[in-house]
Amino acid sequence: MIPRSFEYLAPRTLDEAVSLLQKSGPEAKILSGGQSLIPMMKLRLATPPFVIDINRIPNLNYISESDGFLRIGALARESDLEFSPTVATRFPILADTTSVIADPLVRNQATVCGNLAHGDPANDHPATMLALGASLVAVGPNGEREIPVESFFTGLFTTALQPDEILKEIKVPIPAPSSGGAYLKLERKVGDYATAGVAVQITVNGAGVCQRAGIGLTNVSFSPLKATKTEAFLSGKSLDDATIKQAAELAAGESQPIADIRGSAEYKRDLVRVLTARALNRAFQRAKGGA
């Protein structure tokens, strides 16, 4: 399969990339990992007249901690996240997530920022970032602005990024002590999109009472879903079996799946229930210092 012809632009700075975006018009596409864009171009679902390759811009491939945030740069690859010691020890939910995205070869190219900027409700990081309460740094002609992740996904393949903006960085707040998270996904085979996925990030106190809960759902709505009712329900509650069961049922009720080749809406809703309970249990174990 051969993509339609396009003009290839390879800026060396972010400023240059933004000005090329402005000049090229709203149909131009940013190429980072390309693992979603290039397949879409090969299928001619995407036919951008201009492709702006940001891979030649230096110093964007970082994963670092500063000022209370884990910062993930625009060119950090999924495999960088997967093999980062910081992520493995401090953000197991991110390690869970990246390890079930596509396959190891795709993860060597695919970027974490691209997984969000693509705006695909079937992608996995959106749910995780919703659970973690991340914010996204966009750079455009007027400089930088920060977008809370809960207002980033505006619809199917649509985000709050303006046509002349680039997602430069993901800022994940460093969790408070006694926090834990987990991402669970059911996929039919390696590389498949989620039949459903659930991300949970919680903070508990010494008595096992939930202080904060973040819950994101994958591929059960037209855009990544934040299970706000379930989050509110969990806040201030002891995480016993009955509470977890009730929370799982609430999350299932908040999901809005549709039937497709991966299953019926009822099946997916029940899967959200099962995965939410499991993810809550695992997150709770991790918050208490377990693996």
Added chain:
Amino acid sequence: MAKIGIKVKVNGVERAAEVEPRLLLVHFLRENLRLTGTHIGCDTSHCGACTVVLDGKAVKSCTIFAVQADGREVLTVEGLEQDGKLHALQEGFFQEHGLQCGYCTPGMLMTGYAFLKSKSNSTEGPTESEIRHAISGNLCRCTGYVNIVKAYQHAAAKLREGGA
């Protein structure tokens, strides 16, 4: 569309070409350079038959434009053999019957090459589950995974002994 000049080091040899931006790396390798060892399988970034090593990382060459490889180094299956001597992985596939039809083999070899390099500082060989995780983006329709795992282990052992 205007063609773009690229220079790519392929299997240690600097290759220059004028290419359309939409030319995929796999087509550049197979059609421009006539290096047909790299296979096109699914053409949808699922199967891994087109796997090559780009700057040390195994990637799917059907999902990268040739222009993205400008100024970089590519290793294909043709570059594994050195001075008439098979690479330890190639020998492993030969000894352990790691292939039947052979279609997935170039991709399996290149994934294995990068994987074993990443494990080269470890004194213990990779576990079966690590190997199976590493090859989860490479499909073998003959379902010969058992012997492919053995071939990787053969190569890992040989490389630890300081073999090829």
